[in-house]
Structures are given as structure tokens and as C-alpha cells.
Amino acid sequence: DQQVKQNSPSLSVQEGRISILNCDYTNSMFDYFLWYKKYPAEGPTFLISISSIKDKNEDGRFTVFLNKSAKHLSLHIVPSQPGDSAVYFCAASVYGNKLVFGAGTILRVKS
Amino acid sequence: DTAVSQTPKYLVTQMGNDKSIKCEQNLGHDTMYWYKQDSKKFLKIMFSYNNKELIINETVPNRFSPKSPDKAHLNLHINSLELGDSAVYFCASRAGPAEAFFGQGTRLTVV
Numbered sequence: 001d002q003q004v005k006q007n008s009p010s011l012s013v014q015e016g017r018i019s020i021l022n023c024d025y026t027n028s029m030f031d032y033f034l035w036y037k038k039y040p041a042e043g044p045t046f047l048i049s050i051s052s053i054k055d056k057n058e059d060g061r062f063t064v065f066l067n068k069s070a071k072h073l074s075l076h077i078v079p080s081q082p083g084d085s086a087v088y089f090c091a092a093s094v095y096g097n098k099l100v101f102g103a104g105t106i107l108r109v110k111s
Numbered sequence: 112d113t114a115v116s117q118t119p120k121y122l123v124t125q126m127g128n129d130k131s132i133k134c135e136q137n138l139g140h141d142t143m144y145w146y147k148q149d150s151k152k153f154l155k156i157m158f159s160y161n162n163k164e165l166i167i168n169e170t171v172p173n174r175f176s177p178k179s180p181d182k183a184h185l186n187l188h189i190n191s192l193e194l195g196d197s198a199v200y201f202c203a204s205r206a207g208p209a210e211a212f213f214g215q216g217t218r219l220t221v222v
């Protein structure tokens with residue numbers, strides 16, 4: 001039973017363009033959502049988060065949008081850079097409880 | 112200075128052996144986790160500890176035994192290793208509902 005789903009296994013984007021990574025969830029009790037970035041042979045590193053009381057959070061080139069009615073969130077990276085090439089995981093939790101992760105999306109930014 | 116450190120990074124061992132993976136965090140967090148990333152790249156929670164007490168055990172075989180001697184350490188001991196235990200194991204720590212910080216991972220290969 002996957003509560004957090006990332007339906008796109010991979011995404012390829014040209015350098016300088018926008019990358020949009022999507023995530024859907026099924027548990028309406030989730031109140032905190034996060035995006036992690038992972039390079040090969042390293043642990044996931046935190047990128048950006050959003051509380052369920054907000055619909056947008058921005059940090060530099062990264063913006064996360066939350067649509068609670070659709071149980072959908074997305075990560076926008078603008079402009080995309082080759083160094084952004086990595087696996088991106090969406091995660092969610094219910095008030096500080098365990099983080100539930102999606103399967104990840106491989107982002108390739110071509111120069 | 113690494114926030115969450117795990118040792119060893121790589122571990123190759125034979126079926127039937129017993130092995131341990133160590134994890135330490137210097138962030139002062141109360142909560143620590145073990146996650147397993149299997150061959151399909153899913154990050155699945157195994158255990159969660161809060162202030163040295165087991166909070167979550169996600170139906171992991173009892174061959175896996177976590178031990179938390181203090182709130183900065185959460186070690187994972189695995190008895191009678193099986194081929195299916197081969198995976199990357201990640202330790203993480205977290206303060207309340209905020210983001211979790213992950214270690215670099217331990218790639219366990221059982222031959």
C-alpha cells in the first residue's frame with residue numbers, strides 16, 4: 001500500500017529550463033511534506049518542505065506547491081542546472097511520525 | 112563534521128553470518144530511524160526510536176535487532192543474514208516534525 005507515489009520514474013530537462021517533479025499521496029492525515037535529493041552512493045539530503053497549512057513554499061530556485069484537495073504536490077526547479085541531476089524523493093509524515101517516501105524520480109539536466 | 116554518520120559504508124558477508132551497522136548523530140535529535148532501500152530503490156522505514164525507546168517496528172523479521180545505548184546512537188544488528196537482506200541501509204535522525212537528516216548509507220551485500 002503505497003501512500004506516497006511518484007509516477008514518473010525519470011525526467012529529462014534542458015539546462016536553464018524548468019523541471020517539474022510530481023508526487024501524489026493518499027493519506028489525508030499527512031500534514032508535512034518534504035523533498036529530498038539523492039546522489040549515487042550518498043544519503044538523501046533535505047531540499048525543501050511544506051506544511052499542510054500552506055500551498056506554496058519557495059527557497060531560491062526551488063518551489064514546492066501543495067494542492068490538498070487533489071492530494072498532490074510538485075517541486076519546481078528554475079532554472080535547472082546540470083548539478084541538479086539526481087534522484088528526487090517526495091516524503092510525507094503525520095505530525096513528526098515516520099517519513100513515508102515515494103519511489104523517487106531520476107532527474108537528468110542536459111547541458 | 113558529519114551530522115549523521117554510519118559505519119561501515121560497505122559490508123560484504125556470507126549467508127548465515129551476524130553483522131552490525133553503527134549509527135551516530137551529533138545533532139541532539141531525539142528521534143532516530145533505520146530505513147532500507149531495496150533493489151527497487153524504495154526507501155522503507157524499519158525502525159524508529161525516540162529517546163532510546165522503540166516507537167516503530169515495521170514488521171521487520173526479528174533477525175533484525177536495533178539497539179540504542181543513548182539517544183545519539185542507534186545500531187542495527189542482523190542475525191543469520193540471508194541473500195534478501197542485501198540492500199542499502201540508511202540511518203536518520205530528526206527533531207520533532209522537521210526534516211530528517213540521513214547518513215551516507217551502508218551497502219550490505221550477502222553472498
